[in-house]
Amino acid sequence: MKKNAIIYIDDTHAQVTKAFEKQARIFGTPEYREWRAYRQDFPSAQMVTKTIKKNTSKRTYKNLTYANMERFLNVQANGKELIKEFNDQKAIAAIQQNPYRAVLAWFLTKFPKYDEYKAFFADNSEAETASEKETVDFPLAANQ
Incomplete structure (x- = not known):
């Protein structure tokens, strides 16, 4: 402490x-x-x-979760093969100290242009949020 x-x-x-x-x-x-x-x-x-200097050029993988990796792989032309390979990588990485880092390394090696994929995930997240907002109906209060 x-x-x-x-x-x-x-x-x-x-x-x-x-x-x-x-x-x-x-x-x-x-x-x-x-x-x-x-x-x-x-x-x-x-x-x-004391203020800590932040590295503004640091690459982050905040939105690159297993679910988002899988969503991305599903929309590829050879999606079924990629999903099988992805699941194999997850199984292999399970014995690692940090399985996510191992799977992330595989994903980034397989798809080196990650920065372009950030836009893919951001666009889909915004589209899903917008569609959810459109479909939500709020009941009117009885007094109105």
């Missing part, structure tokens, strides 16, 4: 975790008392939380 702590940067800034910052704003908590003691030594100090 990570301990909430204050890291001295300079006399006007102190680096803290987000959890510490949140708890330090609540009267009577241990973090509040610790921050108050810190402010006695450095009256003009302000809390600064």
